[in-house]
Amino acid sequence: MREAIQDSLMAGPLTVSYGRRRILDGVTVGPLPPGSITALLGANGSGKSTLLRALAGLKAADGAISLGDIALGTLAPPERARYCAYMPQTLPPPIRMQTLETVLVAMRTDHSSHRSNHIAHALRILSDLGLASLAHRYLDELSGGQRQLAGLAQALARSPRVLLLDEPLSALDLRHQFEVMDVLRDETASRGMVTVIVLHDLGVALRRADQAMLLANGQVVSAGPVSEVVTPEHLRRAFGVEARIEISSDGRPMLLVDGVA
């Protein structure tokens, strides 16, 4: 346990305001151990994206953010970028650059020479995400879902210790959603990353995340193992819906939403 905490992501209590409006109100995060996936859940406007941006250092927050004994919150942007990769909800724009190029741009800060092992690294990430055949296609020729995968490749290729993803599945079809979650599982485990993902689909969270944090009105409703967080009582409070958790025939938890609470 001690070892796990050493490289864990911890934050808070965090407070974030836009003008007078308080978006996050004393939110405590973690410790989230390396090699684990945490699903960030909550209704629209509950503060999920803001929390992710605060963790990424893109939104100023009151409160400490640390990775093990590294005080992430106090690092300058280029320094912090070595530890954290963040992928926003918006898709990468359709620009005139090849997929592989954009991954290389994301990987290197001086980007003066691309040695062959960098290209090999970028290519492996692309092929893990099923994008190998699109490596030399221009982003402005790709579909929205393909661009989302390219954006994910850009974040993964940086080999971060903290991976922060804002709805990485929003433009993907069913099969790709699970493929991406599987790639994220593998990469998270093999690299010992702390991965935090904003998810809308509670079913994906139940099946693929280790932990969950449920937010409502800028506060934590519940945090812990997914099965303890995604409960009818919590969902009623966070989403205002009546829901049941049933065990499906293969023994896995399944979420059924009956209607508005």
Place this chain on the structure above:
Amino acid sequence: MDGDSADVTSAPRPPAAPPETSFPDVSGPALPSTEIETALVAYRSLQRRRIVVLASLLALLGVTFVVNLALGPARLGVHDIFRALLGQGDVGAQTIIWRLRLPYAVMAVLTGLALGLAGAEMQTILDNPLASPFTLGLSAAAAFGASLAIILDWRLPFPFLGGEGAVAANAFLFAIGSSLALDAVARLRGSATNTVVMFGIALVFTFQACVALLQFVASEDALQDLIFWTMGSVTRATWPKIGALLLACAIVSPFSLRSAWALTALRLGEDRAASMGVDVRRVRLASLMRISILAAIAVAFSGTIGFVGLVAPHIARRLVGEDHRAYLPAAALSGCLIMSGATIAARNLVPGQVLPVGIVTALVGIPFFLGVVLRRPAS
């Protein structure tokens, strides 16, 4: 909050692998080396192709430059030109080259470079394919500054400058002032690039109205002068002006190239760039300063020359993509090439007359502008 604390210490489902903090390195199953080799070759050939494109643009520019020196009422061969450049041969030819054709040709190239580079950076930092010094009010502001000097003889800032110098100084002041205003809006509104574009369009209309007002009260002679100024021309080129523009380009463009990675990252999306460690705000402000200097000086000396700053970046994007290490030089060279070509046309379309080059660039630019607007898919 209920009994659950925000503490998520429970162990993850699969046993966590020992934390390894490696930087770009291949882990997991390696790809077949042939695949990597193929990608490497493809990537290298892409880079090579870009260098070839840049070299071709440069060569083409060289050709138009020589043509620019050669064509005109007095026919001069390449041999005559080189002798005249070296200060040898016919005195008449020397005068034509050194006093007329060379300053025009050099001014055209430098103006094109400044406008092309300024437009390219502007489209990147404002994330808008229609941004350019012309469409966002820098040219309109300069025209207003010039018209104050031409019509009202208002030359407060530099009373020691006479006539034409005062016009250029006024134009420069207003152009730099309007870009500082764009700057301030960008600062105040943070990242809302649309606001900056809206503000730029507001500047265009404001200054156009102001110029129209001055035209309304102007004397006939002053009106004539102003109209000629606003048409944009490189015939006002003098060696001191060329020196100033050259200095500006020489100082500014290395900084542009040094920001190439940050600007490229910005094209991937503002938040993405920020997460890569790019100080988006600083990059954007520094770029706006560069744009202001380049565009303001170019417009102050050559008047309103539209579309070069708008079109050159689009040509560059088509030719070399948006890696700014290639895109910025390509946009600058495209600007040079357009201006150089337009100058040839302006000087030779009507025998014995030099048309204002702004007319020619606009005529070339409008169809392209429409093409880009109509082709852009609705998103």
